[in-house]
Amino acid sequence: MPGHFTFFSEEIENGVARFGESESKHMVQVLRFSLGDEVWCSDGKGNRYLVELDFISKKEVKGKVVQTLTVDAPEFTLVVGVLKSTDRMEWLLEKTVELGLKRLIWVACDNSERSKIFLDKLMKTCVSAMKQSHGAWLPILEHMNFKDALDQYGEGAFFAHCTDGLHYSASDLKSDSVVFIGPEGDFSAHEIRLAQENGLKELQLGSRILRTETAAIAACAAANL
Protein backbone atom coordinates (compact mmCIF):
# COMPACT_ATOMS: atom_id res chain seq x y z
CA MET A 1 0.00 0.00 0.00
CA PRO A 2 2.44 2.70 -1.04
CA GLY A 3 1.33 6.22 -0.38
CA HIS A 4 -0.45 5.24 2.83
CA PHE A 5 1.16 5.75 6.16
CA THR A 6 1.20 2.80 8.58
CA PHE A 7 0.90 3.46 12.31
CA PHE A 8 1.65 1.16 15.19
CA SER A 9 -0.85 0.26 17.87
CA GLU A 10 0.04 -2.00 20.75
CA GLU A 11 -3.51 -2.12 21.99
CA ILE A 12 -6.24 -3.42 19.74
CA GLU A 13 -9.15 -5.06 21.54
CA ASN A 14 -12.82 -5.65 20.79
CA GLY A 15 -12.59 -3.82 17.50
CA VAL A 16 -11.03 -0.70 19.06
CA ALA A 17 -7.49 0.47 18.32
CA ARG A 18 -5.77 2.78 20.77
CA PHE A 19 -2.68 4.78 19.87
CA GLY A 20 -0.10 5.89 22.42
CA GLU A 21 1.26 9.38 22.88
CA SER A 22 3.98 9.50 20.22
CA GLU A 23 1.87 7.85 17.53
CA SER A 24 -1.05 10.14 18.40
CA LYS A 25 1.11 13.25 18.16
CA HIS A 26 2.51 12.19 14.83
CA MET A 27 -0.91 11.32 13.50
CA VAL A 28 -2.68 14.48 14.58
CA GLN A 29 -0.08 17.23 14.92
CA VAL A 30 2.26 16.29 12.08
CA LEU A 31 0.07 14.48 9.59
CA ARG A 32 -3.14 16.34 10.50
CA PHE A 33 -5.49 13.41 10.67
CA SER A 34 -8.83 14.27 12.25
CA LEU A 35 -12.05 12.66 13.50
CA GLY A 36 -13.67 10.40 10.92
CA ASP A 37 -10.44 9.87 8.94
CA GLU A 38 -9.30 6.35 8.22
CA VAL A 39 -5.72 5.24 8.98
CA TRP A 40 -3.87 1.96 8.50
CA CYS A 41 -2.07 0.51 11.47
CA SER A 42 -0.41 -2.70 12.50
CA ASP A 43 -0.06 -4.53 15.79
CA GLY A 44 3.35 -5.97 14.85
CA LYS A 45 1.85 -9.45 15.18
CA GLY A 46 0.76 -10.03 11.63
CA ASN A 47 -2.36 -7.88 11.41
CA ARG A 48 -3.02 -4.71 9.49
CA TYR A 49 -6.10 -2.73 10.44
CA LEU A 50 -8.00 0.05 8.77
CA VAL A 51 -9.22 2.24 11.62
CA GLU A 52 -11.77 5.03 11.59
CA LEU A 53 -10.76 7.65 14.15
CA ASP A 54 -13.46 8.50 16.69
CA PHE A 55 -11.51 9.97 19.62
CA ILE A 56 -8.66 12.46 19.50
CA SER A 57 -6.85 14.10 22.37
CA LYS A 58 -3.29 15.36 22.78
CA LYS A 59 -2.04 12.13 24.29
CA GLU A 60 -4.31 9.51 22.83
CA VAL A 61 -6.17 8.63 19.68
CA LYS A 62 -8.70 5.83 19.34
CA GLY A 63 -10.69 4.41 16.49
CA LYS A 64 -12.95 1.62 15.31
CA VAL A 65 -11.48 -1.21 13.25
CA VAL A 66 -13.34 -1.32 9.93
CA GLN A 67 -11.11 -3.76 8.05
CA THR A 68 -8.52 -6.38 9.04
CA LEU A 69 -5.86 -8.00 6.87
CA THR A 70 -3.53 -10.73 8.01
CA VAL A 71 -0.01 -10.92 6.62
CA ASP A 72 2.21 -14.01 6.35
CA ALA A 73 4.91 -14.11 9.00
CA PRO A 74 8.56 -13.74 8.05
CA GLU A 75 10.51 -16.87 8.95
CA PHE A 76 14.16 -15.83 8.78
CA THR A 77 16.31 -15.87 11.93
CA LEU A 78 19.67 -14.16 12.47
CA VAL A 79 22.13 -14.76 15.28
CA VAL A 80 24.56 -11.83 15.20
CA GLY A 81 27.63 -10.89 17.23
CA VAL A 82 27.09 -7.69 19.24
CA LEU A 83 28.63 -4.76 17.37
CA LYS A 84 30.61 -1.85 18.75
CA SER A 85 28.41 0.69 16.98
CA THR A 86 24.75 1.06 17.93
CA ASP A 87 24.21 2.80 14.58
CA ARG A 88 25.29 -0.29 12.71
CA MET A 89 23.04 -2.50 14.82
CA GLU A 90 20.12 -0.18 14.11
CA TRP A 91 20.85 -0.18 10.37
CA LEU A 92 21.06 -3.93 10.36
CA LEU A 93 17.65 -4.13 12.03
CA GLU A 94 16.05 -1.47 9.85
CA LYS A 95 17.07 -3.26 6.67
CA THR A 96 16.33 -6.82 7.78
CA VAL A 97 12.90 -5.87 9.19
CA GLU A 98 12.10 -4.33 5.80
CA LEU A 99 13.27 -7.49 4.03
CA GLY A 100 11.59 -9.93 6.43
CA LEU A 101 12.92 -10.97 9.84
CA LYS A 102 11.32 -13.28 12.37
CA ARG A 103 13.89 -13.14 15.13
CA LEU A 104 17.28 -11.65 15.86
CA ILE A 105 19.49 -12.96 18.64
CA TRP A 106 22.38 -10.70 19.62
CA VAL A 107 25.24 -12.74 20.99
CA ALA A 108 28.22 -11.61 23.00
CA CYS A 109 31.13 -13.16 21.12
CA ASP A 110 34.83 -13.48 21.95
CA ASN A 111 35.53 -10.58 19.55
CA SER A 112 32.58 -8.40 20.58
CA GLU A 113 33.96 -5.20 22.04
CA ARG A 114 31.03 -4.81 24.39
CA SER A 115 28.34 -6.97 25.87
CA LYS A 116 25.65 -4.54 27.01
CA ILE A 117 22.94 -3.57 24.53
CA PHE A 118 19.58 -1.86 24.85
CA LEU A 119 16.88 -4.02 23.33
CA ASP A 120 14.18 -1.37 23.97
CA LYS A 121 15.99 1.17 21.81
CA LEU A 122 16.63 -1.40 19.10
CA MET A 123 12.95 -2.37 19.14
CA LYS A 124 12.04 1.26 18.39
CA THR A 125 14.09 1.00 15.22
CA CYS A 126 12.13 -2.14 14.34
CA VAL A 127 8.81 -0.34 14.86
CA SER A 128 9.93 2.48 12.53
CA ALA A 129 11.11 0.03 9.89
CA MET A 130 7.87 -1.95 10.09
CA LYS A 131 5.80 1.21 9.67
CA GLN A 132 8.01 2.53 6.87
CA SER A 133 7.80 -0.70 4.89
CA HIS A 134 4.06 -1.20 5.50
CA GLY A 135 4.87 -4.45 7.26
CA ALA A 136 2.83 -6.16 9.94
CA TRP A 137 5.43 -8.08 11.92
CA LEU A 138 7.90 -6.99 14.56
CA PRO A 139 10.80 -9.35 15.08
CA ILE A 140 11.58 -11.02 18.38
CA LEU A 141 14.82 -9.57 19.80
CA GLU A 142 16.93 -11.54 22.25
CA HIS A 143 20.34 -11.23 23.83
CA MET A 144 22.30 -14.24 25.06
CA ASN A 145 25.76 -15.74 25.11
CA PHE A 146 27.19 -17.63 22.17
CA LYS A 147 26.95 -21.06 23.77
CA ASP A 148 23.25 -20.67 24.61
CA ALA A 149 22.55 -19.46 21.07
CA LEU A 150 24.28 -22.55 19.69
CA ASP A 151 22.20 -24.79 21.95
CA GLN A 152 18.89 -23.10 21.16
CA TYR A 153 19.28 -22.18 17.49
CA GLY A 154 22.24 -24.19 16.19
CA GLU A 155 20.37 -27.17 14.80
CA GLY A 156 20.36 -27.00 11.01
CA ALA A 157 21.68 -23.42 11.13
CA PHE A 158 24.18 -21.79 8.81
CA PHE A 159 27.37 -20.33 10.25
CA ALA A 160 28.97 -17.55 8.19
CA HIS A 161 32.61 -16.75 8.77
CA CYS A 162 35.46 -15.17 6.83
CA THR A 163 37.35 -18.26 5.73
CA ASP A 164 37.72 -19.15 2.07
CA GLY A 165 36.42 -22.37 0.58
CA LEU A 166 33.42 -22.97 2.84
CA HIS A 167 30.85 -25.45 1.63
CA TYR A 168 27.60 -23.48 1.62
CA SER A 169 26.73 -20.30 -0.28
CA ALA A 170 23.91 -17.75 -0.29
CA SER A 171 21.95 -19.83 -2.80
CA ASP A 172 21.51 -22.52 -0.12
CA LEU A 173 19.55 -20.16 2.12
CA LYS A 174 15.81 -20.56 2.47
CA SER A 175 13.23 -18.14 3.80
CA ASP A 176 13.16 -20.02 7.14
CA SER A 177 16.92 -20.44 7.55
CA VAL A 178 18.84 -19.54 10.69
CA VAL A 179 22.15 -17.78 10.00
CA PHE A 180 24.93 -17.01 12.48
CA ILE A 181 27.05 -13.94 11.63
CA GLY A 182 30.14 -12.90 13.59
CA PRO A 183 30.95 -9.49 15.07
CA GLU A 184 33.71 -7.16 13.86
CA GLY A 185 36.83 -9.33 13.76
CA ASP A 186 34.74 -12.43 12.96
CA PHE A 187 34.03 -15.43 15.17
CA SER A 188 37.03 -16.65 17.14
CA ALA A 189 38.78 -19.92 16.31
CA HIS A 190 37.19 -21.37 19.44
CA GLU A 191 33.69 -20.33 18.37
CA ILE A 192 34.26 -21.72 14.86
CA ARG A 193 35.35 -25.03 16.37
CA LEU A 194 32.26 -25.16 18.60
CA ALA A 195 30.04 -24.49 15.60
CA GLN A 196 31.78 -27.24 13.63
CA GLU A 197 31.39 -29.69 16.52
CA ASN A 198 27.68 -28.84 16.64
CA GLY A 199 27.31 -29.58 12.93
CA LEU A 200 26.41 -26.07 11.76
CA LYS A 201 26.64 -25.48 7.99
CA GLU A 202 29.60 -23.24 7.22
CA LEU A 203 28.51 -20.46 4.92
CA GLN A 204 30.58 -18.21 2.67
CA LEU A 205 28.97 -15.00 1.43
CA GLY A 206 30.88 -14.10 -1.73
CA SER A 207 34.58 -13.53 -2.24
CA ARG A 208 35.06 -10.27 -0.35
CA ILE A 209 35.19 -9.67 3.39
CA LEU A 210 31.80 -8.29 4.38
CA ARG A 211 31.12 -6.18 7.44
CA THR A 212 28.79 -7.80 9.94
CA GLU A 213 25.76 -5.74 9.01
CA THR A 214 26.41 -6.15 5.28
CA ALA A 215 26.61 -9.92 5.67
CA ALA A 216 23.41 -9.98 7.73
CA ILE A 217 21.47 -7.85 5.25
CA ALA A 218 22.81 -9.81 2.28
CA ALA A 219 21.87 -13.14 3.87
CA CYS A 220 18.40 -11.81 4.72
CA ALA A 221 17.92 -10.54 1.16
CA ALA A 222 19.10 -13.83 -0.34
CA ALA A 223 16.80 -15.82 1.95
CA ASN A 224 13.70 -13.67 1.42
CA LEU A 225 13.90 -12.60 -2.22
Next chain:
Amino acid sequence: MPGHFTFFSEEIENGVARFGESESKHMVQVLRFSLGDEVWCSDGKGNRYLVELDFISKKEVKGKVVQTLTVDAPEFTLVVGVLKSTDRMEWLLEKTVELGLKRLIWVACDNSERSKIFLDKLMKTCVSAMKQSHGAWLPILEHMNFKDALDQYGEGAFFAHCTDGLHYSASDLKSDSVVFIGPEGDFSAHEIRLAQENGLKELQLGSRILRTETAAIAACAAANL
Protein backbone atom coordinates in the same frame (compact mmCIF):
# COMPACT_ATOMS: atom_id res chain seq x y z
CA MET B 1 42.94 -11.99 3.43
CA PRO B 2 41.26 -11.27 6.74
CA GLY B 3 43.48 -9.79 9.38
CA HIS B 4 45.49 -7.82 6.87
CA PHE B 5 44.82 -4.18 6.31
CA THR B 6 44.41 -3.01 2.71
CA PHE B 7 45.63 0.46 1.75
CA PHE B 8 44.83 2.49 -1.31
CA SER B 9 47.46 3.83 -3.69
CA GLU B 10 46.53 5.92 -6.68
CA GLU B 11 50.07 5.92 -7.99
CA ILE B 12 51.77 2.64 -8.80
CA GLU B 13 54.36 2.83 -11.57
CA ASN B 14 57.46 0.85 -12.52
CA GLY B 15 57.10 -1.41 -9.52
CA VAL B 16 56.92 1.48 -7.04
CA ALA B 17 53.80 2.28 -5.00
CA ARG B 18 53.38 5.77 -3.57
CA PHE B 19 50.90 6.56 -0.80
CA GLY B 20 49.35 10.00 -0.33
CA GLU B 21 49.24 11.96 2.88
CA SER B 22 46.20 10.47 4.60
CA GLU B 23 47.12 6.86 3.77
CA SER B 24 50.69 7.52 4.90
CA LYS B 25 49.56 9.01 8.22
CA HIS B 26 47.25 6.10 8.89
CA MET B 27 49.92 3.57 7.95
CA VAL B 28 52.73 5.06 9.99
CA GLN B 29 51.21 7.06 12.83
CA VAL B 30 48.15 4.93 13.59
CA LEU B 31 49.15 1.44 12.53
CA ARG B 32 52.89 1.89 13.22
CA PHE B 33 54.24 0.35 10.04
CA SER B 34 57.94 1.05 9.52
CA LEU B 35 60.70 0.63 6.93
CA GLY B 36 61.03 -2.89 5.62
CA ASP B 37 57.43 -3.86 6.58
CA GLU B 38 55.16 -5.32 3.95
CA VAL B 39 51.65 -3.94 3.36
CA TRP B 40 48.85 -4.90 1.00
CA CYS B 41 47.36 -2.18 -1.15
CA SER B 42 45.04 -1.83 -4.11
CA ASP B 43 44.84 0.62 -7.00
CA GLY B 44 41.05 0.35 -7.21
CA LYS B 45 41.45 -0.97 -10.75
CA GLY B 46 41.59 -4.67 -10.10
CA ASN B 47 45.08 -5.09 -8.68
CA ARG B 48 46.26 -5.96 -5.21
CA TYR B 49 49.93 -5.39 -4.44
CA LEU B 50 52.18 -6.55 -1.67
CA VAL B 51 54.56 -3.65 -1.08
CA GLU B 52 57.78 -3.51 0.93
CA LEU B 53 58.12 -0.05 2.46
CA ASP B 54 61.42 1.69 1.65
CA PHE B 55 60.66 5.39 2.19
CA ILE B 56 58.69 6.96 5.03
CA SER B 57 58.09 10.63 5.70
CA LYS B 58 55.24 12.49 7.38
CA LYS B 59 53.42 13.14 4.13
CA GLU B 60 54.46 10.29 1.92
CA VAL B 61 55.28 6.61 2.02
CA LYS B 62 56.74 4.61 -0.85
CA GLY B 63 57.59 0.98 -1.38
CA LYS B 64 58.61 -1.66 -3.84
CA VAL B 65 55.97 -4.00 -5.26
CA VAL B 66 56.99 -7.56 -4.40
CA GLN B 67 53.81 -9.38 -5.41
CA THR B 68 50.80 -8.58 -7.64
CA LEU B 69 47.39 -10.25 -7.68
CA THR B 70 44.62 -9.45 -10.13
CA VAL B 71 41.00 -9.66 -9.04
CA ASP B 72 37.95 -10.25 -11.25
CA ALA B 73 35.94 -7.10 -11.85
CA PRO B 74 32.45 -6.73 -10.39
CA GLU B 75 29.87 -6.37 -13.16
CA PHE B 76 26.76 -5.08 -11.42
CA THR B 77 25.38 -1.63 -12.28
CA LEU B 78 22.87 0.43 -10.28
CA VAL B 79 20.97 3.49 -11.45
CA VAL B 80 19.56 5.11 -8.29
CA GLY B 81 17.41 8.17 -7.64
CA VAL B 82 19.26 10.86 -5.69
CA LEU B 83 18.36 10.62 -2.00
CA LYS B 84 17.67 13.40 0.44
CA SER B 85 20.12 12.01 2.98
CA THR B 86 23.83 11.89 2.19
CA ASP B 87 24.19 9.30 4.97
CA ARG B 88 21.87 6.94 3.18
CA MET B 89 23.71 7.41 -0.10
CA GLU B 90 26.99 6.65 1.66
CA TRP B 91 25.55 3.55 3.30
CA LEU B 92 24.21 2.35 -0.02
CA LEU B 93 27.68 2.74 -1.54
CA GLU B 94 29.53 1.19 1.38
CA LYS B 95 27.39 -1.94 1.25
CA THR B 96 27.24 -2.35 -2.52
CA VAL B 97 31.00 -1.83 -2.93
CA GLU B 98 31.51 -4.58 -0.36
CA LEU B 99 29.12 -6.85 -2.24
CA GLY B 100 30.45 -6.01 -5.72
CA LEU B 101 29.59 -2.91 -7.75
CA LYS B 102 30.90 -1.88 -11.15
CA ARG B 103 29.10 1.39 -11.62
CA LEU B 104 26.53 3.56 -9.88
CA ILE B 105 24.65 6.29 -11.72
CA TRP B 106 22.83 8.77 -9.49
CA VAL B 107 19.84 10.19 -11.26
CA ALA B 108 17.81 13.27 -10.45
CA CYS B 109 14.23 11.95 -10.50
CA ASP B 110 10.86 13.69 -10.37
CA ASN B 111 10.60 12.73 -6.67
CA SER B 112 14.22 13.47 -5.72
CA GLU B 113 14.21 16.26 -3.18
CA ARG B 114 17.54 17.61 -4.37
CA SER B 115 19.68 17.41 -7.46
CA LYS B 116 23.16 18.41 -6.29
CA ILE B 117 25.46 15.71 -4.97
CA PHE B 118 29.17 15.53 -4.23
CA LEU B 119 30.72 12.65 -6.10
CA ASP B 120 34.16 13.27 -4.55
CA LYS B 121 32.81 12.74 -1.05
CA LEU B 122 30.89 9.66 -2.13
CA MET B 123 34.03 8.26 -3.76
CA LYS B 124 35.83 8.52 -0.40
CA THR B 125 33.19 6.21 1.05
CA CYS B 126 33.89 3.79 -1.80
CA VAL B 127 37.63 3.86 -1.07
CA SER B 128 36.97 3.04 2.60
CA ALA B 129 34.61 0.23 1.70
CA MET B 130 37.07 -1.22 -0.80
CA LYS B 131 39.85 -1.18 1.77
CA GLN B 132 37.63 -2.57 4.51
CA SER B 133 36.45 -5.49 2.38
CA HIS B 134 39.90 -6.24 0.93
CA GLY B 135 38.54 -5.49 -2.51
CA ALA B 136 40.46 -4.26 -5.53
CA TRP B 137 37.85 -2.35 -7.50
CA LEU B 138 36.41 1.10 -7.08
CA PRO B 139 33.10 1.68 -8.82
CA ILE B 140 32.55 4.32 -11.47
CA LEU B 141 30.26 7.03 -10.08
CA GLU B 142 28.19 9.20 -12.39
CA HIS B 143 25.42 11.75 -12.06
CA MET B 144 22.94 12.46 -14.85
CA ASN B 145 19.28 13.05 -15.50
CA PHE B 146 16.78 10.23 -15.72
CA LYS B 147 16.30 10.45 -19.48
CA ASP B 148 20.03 10.22 -20.21
CA ALA B 149 20.34 7.24 -17.87
CA LEU B 150 17.51 5.50 -19.72
CA ASP B 151 19.25 6.15 -23.05
CA GLN B 152 22.66 5.01 -21.88
CA TYR B 153 21.83 2.15 -19.53
CA GLY B 154 18.21 1.23 -20.22
CA GLU B 155 18.76 -1.57 -22.71
CA GLY B 156 18.07 -4.92 -21.04
CA ALA B 157 17.93 -3.21 -17.63
CA PHE B 158 15.63 -3.99 -14.73
CA PHE B 159 13.38 -1.27 -13.36
CA ALA B 160 12.32 -1.71 -9.72
CA HIS B 161 9.27 0.16 -8.50
CA CYS B 162 6.71 -0.20 -5.74
CA THR B 163 3.78 -1.62 -7.68
CA ASP B 164 2.43 -5.09 -6.95
CA GLY B 165 2.36 -7.86 -9.50
CA LEU B 166 5.44 -6.95 -11.55
CA HIS B 167 6.84 -9.62 -13.80
CA TYR B 168 10.47 -9.96 -12.70
CA SER B 169 11.85 -10.87 -9.26
CA ALA B 170 15.25 -10.89 -7.56
CA SER B 171 15.93 -14.41 -8.81
CA ASP B 172 16.08 -13.04 -12.39
CA LEU B 173 19.07 -10.84 -11.54
CA LYS B 174 22.52 -11.81 -12.83
CA SER B 175 25.92 -10.57 -11.71
CA ASP B 176 26.09 -8.23 -14.72
CA SER B 177 22.55 -6.87 -14.50
CA VAL B 178 21.66 -3.18 -14.56
CA VAL B 179 18.97 -2.22 -12.03
CA PHE B 180 17.11 1.08 -11.78
CA ILE B 181 15.90 1.97 -8.25
CA GLY B 182 13.72 4.99 -7.49
CA PRO B 183 14.29 7.70 -4.85
CA GLU B 184 12.16 8.21 -1.71
CA GLY B 185 8.59 8.35 -2.99
CA ASP B 186 9.44 5.98 -5.86
CA PHE B 187 9.65 6.75 -9.57
CA SER B 188 6.88 9.03 -10.84
CA ALA B 189 4.09 7.73 -13.08
CA HIS B 190 5.78 9.58 -15.94
CA GLU B 191 9.14 7.90 -15.30
CA ILE B 192 7.48 4.49 -15.04
CA ARG B 193 5.77 5.07 -18.39
CA LEU B 194 9.07 6.08 -20.01
CA ALA B 195 10.73 2.95 -18.66
CA GLN B 196 7.88 0.82 -19.98
CA GLU B 197 8.09 2.46 -23.40
CA ASN B 198 11.83 1.72 -23.45
CA GLY B 199 11.19 -1.93 -22.72
CA LEU B 200 12.85 -2.10 -19.29
CA LYS B 201 12.06 -5.20 -17.23
CA GLU B 202 9.80 -4.27 -14.31
CA LEU B 203 11.21 -5.74 -11.11
CA GLN B 204 9.50 -6.39 -7.79
CA LEU B 205 11.72 -6.92 -4.75
CA GLY B 206 9.57 -8.88 -2.31
CA SER B 207 6.20 -8.04 -0.85
CA ARG B 208 7.11 -5.13 1.42
CA ILE B 209 7.92 -1.53 0.48
CA LEU B 210 11.71 -1.23 0.65
CA ARG B 211 13.58 2.01 1.19
CA THR B 212 15.75 3.01 -1.74
CA GLU B 213 19.03 1.95 -0.14
CA THR B 214 17.54 -1.33 1.11
CA ALA B 215 16.30 -2.17 -2.38
CA ALA B 216 19.68 -1.30 -3.89
CA ILE B 217 21.63 -3.41 -1.38
CA ALA B 218 19.17 -6.31 -1.69
CA ALA B 219 19.38 -6.27 -5.51
CA CYS B 220 23.17 -6.12 -5.35
CA ALA B 221 23.29 -9.03 -2.89
CA ALA B 222 20.88 -11.09 -5.00
CA ALA B 223 22.90 -10.39 -8.16
CA ASN B 224 26.31 -11.09 -6.65
CA LEU B 225 25.72 -13.92 -4.22
